[in-house]
Amino acid sequence: MFYLHPHKFKTKIIDTSQLIERYVSGRRDFSRVNLTRVSLNDVNLSDIKLWQANLAEINLSRASLRKADLRESNLSGANLWRTDLGCASLSNAKCSHALLIRTNLQQANLSQSLFDHADMRLLCLMGANLQGADLSGANLSFADLRGANLSGANLSGTILMGANLSQANLGNTNLEEAFLERAELNEAILPAEAKNKVQLTW
Template sequence: MLERYAAGERDFSRQQLSGINLSGANLRGAKLAISDLSAADLSYADLRGSDLSGANLNRAKLSQANLQGANLKTANFEGAVLRGANLSQTNLSWATLKAANLFEATLAGAILFETKLSMAVLPDGTCLD
């Protein structure tokens, strides 16, 4: 996948990428809509302006990832670790962040319309019921 990205390909929609290690990868502007990234390691990845709408990111590791301006609409982040991630200017409408860890994440300007945050750890360390 990284070789294809380096060659200029950006559309990786509807891909089965469960458990993939993309830690530190540059995937800026990639289209990963409706892809299965469950249990993937995207820690420190550059996903600015990417499209992850409808993606399955259950139990994914996104610590310190840069998702600024990404489309995360309807994505499922259940049990994901987003500790210290940059989620500013993202669209998280109708996304599921149930039991996600958002400690020290940046959410400035994020759209959180109908976002499900039950049992999540918020950026300030508050745990929701």
């Protein structure tokens, strides 16, 4: 699994007022900007491009970033509470220890992304692409993962209590020490070596 180190490329510092002003004027490409520890909660940034941006510890709670391009961005420790990221692209993004309670990631592309130890309770990942993603140690209690593609993902030590994984693809997924109590697995595709274990903990 490949993750781009956030300091392998140069980022440009921009303040929030500049970003919002330029976004309102029609600009959408803010690739490689540095917005660490800033607050952009409750704003509409749909279709924004933040490719390879440094967004560590940013506050985007209740913001709308539908169809945003966040590929290879650094969102470590970010506050994404109730953020709308529907249909967004976060492939190869780093979201370690981020807060994503009730976040909307329906139909989002999270392939090869890093969400280790993230708080993802009650979020929506319905139909999302999580192929090869690392969610080890993350908390996805009561999350909606119906129809999500988790093929090849790392779910070791992941808490999935009460999560809905109906019709999800968990083929070739690492479920070692995953907690699946009361999880819904109707029509889910499970790795062969984990079927018996999952049935015992379900």
